[in-house]
Amino acid sequence: MNSYILRRVLQAVPLLFFxxxxxxxLIKLSPGxxxxxxxxxxxxxxxxxRIRKSLGLNEPVYVQYFIWLKNVLMGDFGYSLVNHRPVLTLIAERIPATIGLMGSALVLSLIVAIPLSLxxxxxxxxxxxxxxxxxxxIGISIPAFWFGILLIFWFSFKMHWLPSMGMRTVGINSAWDIMKHGILPVIVLSFINISMYMRYIRSSTISELEEDYVQIQYAYGSTKNTILWRHVFRNVLLPVVTILGMSLPDLIAGAFITxxxxxxxxxxxxxxxxxxxxDYPVIMGITMLTSVMLVIGNLVADILYGVVDPRIKTAG
Incomplete structure (x- = not known):
């Protein structure tokens, strides 16, 4: 397993470089x-x-890239052109909010989608x-931004149940206040993910119920719920791990829109x-960080294959 992880990490290096x-x-080709x-x-x-020269923008594009790459390899992602602060500092301040939003949506999606799909x-x-x-x-077809605006209109402006924006209320510093602000964005992300997960898990459940081992369990006198949760559920976990790795890019993109x-x-x-x-340095910093998150997510999904299905571990 260790050699497999090392091999996957080494394969990710040229991918991140590309x-x-x-x-x-693309940033340099964009207008502005x-x-x-x-x-x-x-x-x-x-x-x-003089300003252009101080920012290094008077150099050819390939020279600018190698200067940026050299600084990144030394742990320096540069300074924001807008906020005039280190890029890593800005990202470090923002990433907990994004991870909290994505993690909550992912957990809620699995809790709802798995039992409903089974x-x-x-x-x-x-x-x-x-x-x-x-x-x-419906969940797959609805755009995230439209669904978010709809929830804001009903639950914030019409019923005044939940806050419409931000992460905290001014003057209030409590966990419950953060949770109230996160309910609507988590619902938006979860609704889309639940819809996608349900299709895969439902299809896998139907296929598993047609297997011979299910009929054997019926012959042994097992009930339908026992077969569903003790046997079918374990075999359905493999496609669940698969769709988790596949949906991570959509989850990150959806989090940005939300x-x-x-x-x-x-x-x-x-x-x-x-x-x-x-703000080119910040754009590159966020792009590379999200790319690393996707590579790590896919690596974790591959490792979980061997945990869920011992046959994959044996074959590896």
Missing amino acids: ISIVSFA DPVLSFVTPNMDPEDVE YAGSRKNSAVDRILSLFSY ESVFSWPGMGSLGITAVTGL
């Missing part, structure tokens, strides 16, 4: 000039060029199964601000 090249090139954020109406052209799969084509299938299709809608102070809102302000 992602950094593509991201840096970050120097304009420093320019004042009365500034001389010589001063503008129940729907064990009662194929029943009224409950059709209702839950309709629910999953944070923008609810003004949640995480990496998503920081990234949107960086894009609108042409």
